[in-house]
Amino acid sequence: xxxxxxxxxxxxxxxxxxxxxxxxxxxxxxxxxxxxxxxxxxxxxxxxxxxxxxxxxxxxxxxxxxxxxxxxxxxxxxxxxxxxxxxxxxxxxxxxxxxxxxxxxxxxxxxxxxxxxxxxxxxxxxxxxxxxxxxxxxxxxxxxxxxxxxxxxxxxxxxxxxxxxxxxxxxxxxxxxxxxxxxxxxxxxxxxxxxxxxxxxxxxxxxxxxxxxxxxxxxxxxxxxxxxxxxxxxxxxxxxxxxxxxxxxxxxxxxxxxxxxxxxxxxxxxxxxxxxxxxxxxxxxxxxxxxxxxxxxxxxxxxxxxxxxxxxxxxxxxxxxxxxxxxxxxxxxxxxxxxxxxxxxxxxxxxxxxxxxxxxxxxxxxxxxxx
Ligand SMILES: [Zn+2]
Numbered sequence: 001x002x003x004x005x006x007x008x009x010x011x012x013x014x015x016x017x018x019x020x021x022x023x024x025x026x027x028x029x030x031x032x033x034x035x036x037x038x039x040x041x042x043x044x045x046x047x048x049x050x051x052x053x054x055x056x057x058x059x060x061x062x063x064x065x066x067x068x069x070x071x072x073x074x075x076x077x078x079x080x081x082x083x084x085x086x087x088x089x090x091x092x093x094x095x096x097x098x099x100x101x102x103x104x105x106x107x108x109x110x111x112x113x114x115x116x117x118x119x120x121x122x123x124x125x126x127x128x129x130x131x132x133x134x135x136x137x138x139x140x141x142x143x144x145x146x147x148x149x150x151x152x153x154x155x156x157x158x159x160x161x162x163x164x165x166x167x168x169x170x171x172x173x174x175x176x177x178x179x180x181x182x183x184x185x186x187x188x189x190x191x192x193x194x195x196x197x198x199x200x201x202x203x204x205x206x207x208x209x210x211x212x213x214x215x216x217x218x219x220x221x222x223x224x225x226x227x228x229x230x231x232x233x234x235x236x237x238x239x240x241x242x243x244x245x246x247x248x249x250x251x252x253x254x255x256x257x258x259x260x261x262x263x264x265x266x267x268x269x270x271x272x273x274x275x276x277x278x279x280x281x282x283x284x285x286x287x288x289x290x291x292x293x294x295x296x297x298x299x300x301x302x303x304x305x306x307x308x309x310x311x312x313x314x315x316x317x318x319x320x321x322x323x324x325x326x327x328x329x330x331x332x333x334x335x336x337x338x339x340x341x342x343x344x345x346x347x348x349x350x351x352x353x354x355x356x357x358x359x360x361x362x363x364x365x366x367x368x369x370x371x
Contacts, residue, residue, distance in 0.1 A: 001308045002124070002355045005147045010154075011073045016179040018078065020068040022049040026082035027071065027155035033117035034152045035086060038102040043126060045148055046115075048082065054115050055084050069177060071158050074147055081159050092118045095126050120156045120312055121266050124149045124355060149355070157311030158195070165193045200315045201286045202274035204361045205299055206371060207324040207342055209254020255371045256342035257362070258330075260294065263338045270349060272358045276315070283318050295340050296331025297324060305370075308357045319357040321370055 003010065020026070026048045028035040036045055037054075046054070048068070052061045068080035092098045102114050126145070165175050165184035173188030184193045259270040275290035277283060284302050291299050305319035330340050348366040364370045 001306070001357055001360060002146065002150050002153060003309050005074065005150050008075045008147045010150070011076075012071075012182075014182040015070055016177060016181075018070040020048055020065045020070070020078070020080045020082075022052075022065070023047050024068075025077065025079040025151065026051045026064075026068065026084075027079055027151065027159070028082045028084055028086060029156055029159045030086040030089065030091075030117050032121075032156065032160075033091060033119050034123055034156060035084075035089065035115065035117050036123070036152070037113045037115045038098075039113045041103060043098075043103075043145075043148075045151060048080075050113065051082060051084060053113060054089070059085055069158075069162065071155055074151060079151055079155060081155060081162065086117060090116045092116045092122070094122055098126070119266075120153055123152055124312070146355070153311040154309065155311075157197075157309075157314050160314060161195050164196075169193070196314060197309075198313075198315045199277040199283070199318060200274055200310075200313070201277060201283055201290060201318050201320060202272050202358050202361070203287050203291060203299070203302075203320045203322050204272055204305070204365060204370065205258040205291060205295075205297065205322050205324060206365070207256045207258070207328055208371075209256070253345055255365075256344055257348060257365050258295065258297070258324075258340065259343050259348075259362075260340040261338045263334075263336055270343075272361060274317070274358065277318075283320070287320050287322060291322070294333045294337060296333075297328070298326050299323060300325035305361060306357055310356065317357050319361055321361070 024047060026046050028046070028051070034045075035051075035054075036043055037050065038044075048061075048065050051064070055061060055064070064082055064084050068082050071079045071081055073079065090101075092101070098116070098118070102116060126149070162177070162184065167173065168175055168186035168189060168191050170191045171186060171189045173186050175184040175186050175191075175193065177183075178185050178192070182195055185191070258273065260273055261268065261270055273291055273294050275286065275294070277286040278289075281289070287302055288299065291297050299322035301323045303321045305321055307316060307318045309315075310317045328342065332340055345366050345368060348362055350363075350366075354360045354363055361370065
């Protein structure tokens with residue numbers, strides 16, 4: 001997932017007195033687009049000294065570095081929010097466009113820096129396929145690109161929050177960063193605004209297959225250590241490990257997962273039901289409400305899965321697994337969704353690189369590891 005950046009480590013501790021230095025990272029945004037550059041075929045985020053090359057004489061670099069706002073560190077490397085004038089910087093709309101224009105043989109291999117801005121949602125999609133990723137590192141859940149994408153998304157969350165608190169929501173006066181804590185404070189009435197993180201649930205709803213309840217193990221196939229003779233399938237622990245395919249083709253492949261497709265928003269692939277938690281609601285209550293609202297279904301046996309920061313929507317995603325309770329007839333919330341359906345494990349689309357908890361749950365279901 002996007003925050004799993006080990007062996008790097010993230011430190012968000014606030015230091016209001018920290019001043020930027022030329023080798024520190026300078027995260028800069030034009031709306032929801034992040035500034036990056038290509039050099040020697042690699043996509044990178046700029047340091048302040050690299051930023052100096054971009055802005056030339058357009059702005060006073062000293063002013064930019066003096067006004068930079070400390071965000072966080074990754075493996076002791078500081079990242080600041082910088083606000084250079086990005087007017088005129090070329091925008092890249094997709095990884096294909098980036099590969100064509102900036103990563104081709106002539107330009108991609110050049111030592112000259114080519115700056116661009118890219119929507120953070122598109123920027124994260126650079127991960128699976130671009131030539132900028134050393135392919136030998138791209139397998140499993142880790143890639144050296146993850147730290148960079150995490151930094152861009154998290155910095156974007158901070159940048160949006162700080163910008164949206166330029167003026168006080170109570171009296172309209174200017175706000176300024178607190179010196180002592182991560183907050184924006186009104187210069188007139190003292191109203192203090194802390195970072196906005198919106199909790200949202202995401203849920204893998206499973207309809208048990210015909211052979212599902214009663215005789216099946218709690219975990220599936222080759223990862224289970226609970227498969228015994230008593231399961232009635234004549235398979236021992238020793239036999240279970242290499243028996244992934246046959247185990248799945250036996251009982252597990254009749255389980256189905258509910259997938260939906262959003263009508264609005266930038267994400268158009270099949271996904272799990274998700275929604276923001278309301279004021280006064282527990283995460284579990286939010287799951288029941290969202291599932292009923294979006295697809296008209298009841299669920300039971302909620303199990304917490306994992307959670308993750310998701311700066312792209314200023315959210316904290318809390319993942320659950322739930323079982324269908326009763327009638328499987330879907331009633332689509334047509335204002336939000338264009339389709340919804342039940343999918344067998346083998347029908348689940350490959351999620352590519354699993355940056356989100358939703359994609360990880362899709363993958364884990366597909367592999368038979370959740371059910
Ligand atoms: Zn105020």
